[in-house]
Amino acid sequence: MTRLTDLETPCLLLDRARVEKNAAAMIARCRALGVTLRPHVKTPKSLDIARITQGGGIGPVTVSTLREAEHFARHGYRDILYTVGIIPAKLDRLTRIQRETGATVRIVLDSQYVAEGIAGYARNIETTIEALIEIDCGEHRSGISPDDSSLLTIASTLQAAPGVTLVGVITHAGHSYAENDIDAVRALAAHERDSCIAAAEKLRQNGHDCPVVSVGSTPTILHADHLEGVTEARCGVYALWDLAQASRGMCSLDDIAATVLTTVIGHNRQGxxxxxxxxxxxxSKDIGANRFMPAAGYGILCDAVTATPLTPLSVNQVHQEHGTVDIQDAAWFERLPIGRQVRIMPNHTCMTCAxxxxxxxxxxxQVIDNWGRINGW
Amino acid sequence: MTRLTDLETPCLLLDRARVEKNAAAMIARCRALGVTLRPHVKTPKSLDIARITQGGGIGPVTVSTLREAEHFARHGYRDILYTVGIIPAKLDRLTRIQRETGATVRIVLDSQYVAEGIAGYARNIETTIEALIEIDCGEHRSGISPDDSSLLTIASTLQAAPGVTLVGVITHAGHSYAENDIDAVRALAAHERDSCIAAAEKLRQNGHDCPVVSVGSTPTILHADHLEGVTEARCGVYALWDLAQASRGMCSLDDIAATVLTTVIGHNRQGxxxxxxxxxxxxSKDIGANRFMPAAGYGILCDAVTATPLTPLSVNQVHQEHGTVDIQDAAWFERLPIGRQVRIMPNHTCMTCAxxxxxxxxxxxQVIDNWGRINGW
Incomplete structure (x- = not known):
């Protein structure tokens, strides 16, 4: 068996026990909330981690690239939700995945233009397209307001199209990442829930089925006071956690499961x-943790084996392959000689792992396994 | 043949004619300066682009990962320089590459500790290790000052070691990237040159051979008034260029050869x-161009086919898979309908291409070819 310290650096480490603990906590949380957990695999991009987040089996997943959809469909996943707004040009690849694997890859849209494109496309294919309408619950990135009249127009267009099924509504409180105040997150969670339910109700009142009410974001799922009326929760970063989430009080440093193993390659005594x-x-160049944890830099240094933070050290500057760690106390040169490995806790695990x-x-x-990732598109 | 507009997005485009023009200009520049061009492949990480940067043949190259070294060695490259400070633990892989391919992979060091490690290691192997001492010419990242007494200690340690050859000195004026004033760059180039030559002279005066005097950075090679006494130039970003370099006056937007093809997937009319x-x-999250070109955002939007900038549009916000382009004039919704492709000129091509x-x-x-990259370590 390989020892961790025999690995070539830089490389990505995954603490399996931490992933299992993180996964179990979210499974329990969603069970308590009465919603289906549909983990977002865009963070781990790994079949092995996805299996852990579902307690060992295969269940519904959320993806953010068609490559992820393809990979998970080819490995037995049957219920996949692709949450980046679809465009008609991507329907060929999507329906090919469905046809070749038997999986359903649900899609998301927020415009009448796309609804018409889907309807036109579906006329000429044999597979069925299941679609959700995206609702804006305050992030203001994409999605339509629940009281936007296009909600019903889109729904009617989809409903009238042979081969297309409107299965529900979806929203994402991505702006919850900007908060480090639990009460504020709880309020956003309520608004996320209520916006999505309001859209679902409006559809139902107008004669549309709306079985799925899908919300997501790790912070809002963790801190929602309830999710009555919601059917599924999509969250992803909780499986691995990172400094951005720790800086906002969503996890502790001990929960962070993915780290980068690196080696000291130089001592700049003058600097x-x-x-x-x-x-x-x-x-990565993400410094998302710095807003609430300025000491995070480009990542916090930890002992390579125990993962204990080497406070106050962090990566203060990055070049393409060099990281620079400023020290106040020259004793660090003795504690971290050239050749010594350290681990870096990442700012934003989605970016670093990619x-x-x-x-x-x-x-x-000990290194007990190697698990691949599905990067790219 | 595939048309550009048939590609699935997002994906990376390379304008071959621009690479050829950029390469020819640097070949001519180095010929005029009387130095060997040893292109840094850490930017393109591509055999095909490396071939163009050397006028069609195979010549000396610079790498920043051992994976690059391995790949180029396996594809016929015989003279490779690995410029990230070596540590003894990496010598096994390095010498394996040398043994298996017949290539020479030169290494760089800046400490007596590493010199002793190399000397100790070399005693037990059959291959030869060629080493350069890294000099700090003002970037203050790594390297030693030319008047640091350890220069001679390191040189003596290497020289005394059987199987080790000290071949020269190397420096890198990475701080030239912080300037947008040609006179300032010219001054840095002079200092880079003079520091490296001073170190070489000191070695020679003390009985050491120092055939190689290696300097690098695209801006300083472009603007040095002369490089007499220097033997080789390492630069890389010039092959593809980017907004960071354009923002500093090192190239024009028309020179940028690598862009990201993307598709409009949504219109947020309210936002x-x-x-x-x-x-x-x-x-990537690099915003290196913004210091001198605040309008660059996370990248400048261009027409997908002509690459003409769609002024004043740039990517103003990024999430994992979504980019947001702010518009002042609603006419852009008509000019860029959902489904329309655009190209993004990158801030920092090394980061984006990776x-x-x-x-x-x-x-x-037209898409005339697909060229792979050697990412990772």
């Missing part, structure tokens, strides 16, 4: 800094 | 923005 072999490519093709799965100081 | 399917993963596995090589509106 009072230590150089590591994880730079912008291995860590720089790597594989998770080196660890238990203590 | 006066257009949503595209290139987000943080497809573009998000993709393949270049879709284009000529006009």
């Amino acid at each position: 009072n800094c230590i150089i590591i072999d994880a730079g912008a490519l291995a860590l 720089a790597h093709d594989v998770y080196h799965v660890i238990q203590g100081d | 006066n923005c257009i949503i595209i399917d290139a987000g943080a993963l497809a573009l 998000a993709h596995d393949v270049y879709h090589v284009i000529q006009g509106d």
Whole structure:
């Protein structure tokens, strides 16, 4: 068996026990809320992690690329939701995935233009397209307001189209990531829930079926006071966590399951800094944690084996392959000699993990497995 | 033949004619300066582009990962320079590459500790290790000052070690990227050159051979008044260029060869923005151009086929797979309907290209080839 310290750096580590604990907590939380957990695999992009987030089986998943949809469909997943707004040009690939695998890949739209494109497309194919209308619950990125008249126009267009089924409404409180106040998150969760339910009710009052009411975002699912009327929860970052979430009080540093293993490759004694072999490519340039945790830099340094933070060290500067760690105390040169490995807790795990093709799965100081990722599109 | 507009988005485009023009200009520049061009493949990470940057043949290259070294060595490259400070733990892989391919992979170091590690390692192997000492010319990331006494200690340690050859000195004026004033860049280029030559002279005066005097950075090579005494130039970003370089006056927008093709997937009429399917993963979160070109955002929008900038549009916000383009004039909704493709000029091409596995090589509106990239470590 490989020891963690025998790995070539930089590389991505995954603490399996932490993923299992994170997954179990969210499974319990969704059970308590009475909603189906449809984990977002855009964070881990891994079949192995997805299996853990579903308690060992295969269940409904959320994806953000058609490559993820394709991969999960080919590996037995039958109920997939692609949450990035569809365009007609992507329907060929989507229906090919459905036809070749037998999976259903539900799509999301927010415009009459796309609804008409889907309706026109569906006329000429044999497979069925299941669609959800995207509702804006305050993030103001995409989606329509529940009281926008196009909600009913889109619904009618879809309903009238042979081969198309309107299955529900979907929203995403992505703006909950901007908060570090639990009460504020709870209020956003209520608004997310109520907006989506209002849209569903409006559809039902106008004669449309709306079995699915789908909401998502790790913070709002964690802190919603209830989700009555909601049918499913999509969240993803909770499986791995990161400093951005820790900085907002959503998890503790001990929950962070994915880290980057790196090696000290230089001592700049004049500049009072230590150089590591994880730079912008291995860590990403996301500094999302810094708003509420300025000390996070481009990532927090931890002991390679125990994952204990080496407070106050973080990655302060990144070049393509070099990371720079500023030190105040020259004793760090002795504690972290050239060749010593350290781990970096990432700012934003979705971005950092996407720089790597594989998770080196660890238990203590042992590498127990390698799990691939589905990067790209 | 595939038309550009038939590609699935997001994806990476490469305008071959622009790469050829950029490459020819740097070949001519280095010839005029009387230095060997050793292109840095960390930007393009592509055998095909490397071939163009060397006028069609195979010549000396610079790499920043051992994976790049391995790949280029396996494809006929014999003279490779790995410029990220080596550590003894990486020597096994390095010497394996040398043994298996017959290539020489030169290494770089800046400490006595590593020099001793190399010397100790070299005793037990049959291959030869060629090393360069890294000099700091003002970037203050790594390297030692030319007047640091460890220069001679390191040189003596290497020289005394059987199987190790000290071949020269190397420096990198990475801080030239912070300037947008040509006179300032010229001054940095002079300092880069003079620092490296001073170190070489000191070595020679003390009885060491120092055949290689290696400097690098696209801006300083472009604007140095002369490079007498320097033997080789390492630069990489010039092959593809980007907004960061354009913002500093190093190239024009017409020179940028790598762009991201993306599709309009939504119109947020209330929010006066257009949503595209290139987000943080497809573009990176680098905003290096913004210091001198605030309008660059996360990338400038261009016409998909002609690459003409759609002034004043840029990507103003990114989520994982969504990009948001703010508009002042609602006429853009008509000019860029849902489904319309646009191209994004990247902030920092090294970061953006690393998000993709393949270049879709284009000529006009046709895709003429696909060229792979060597991402990862």
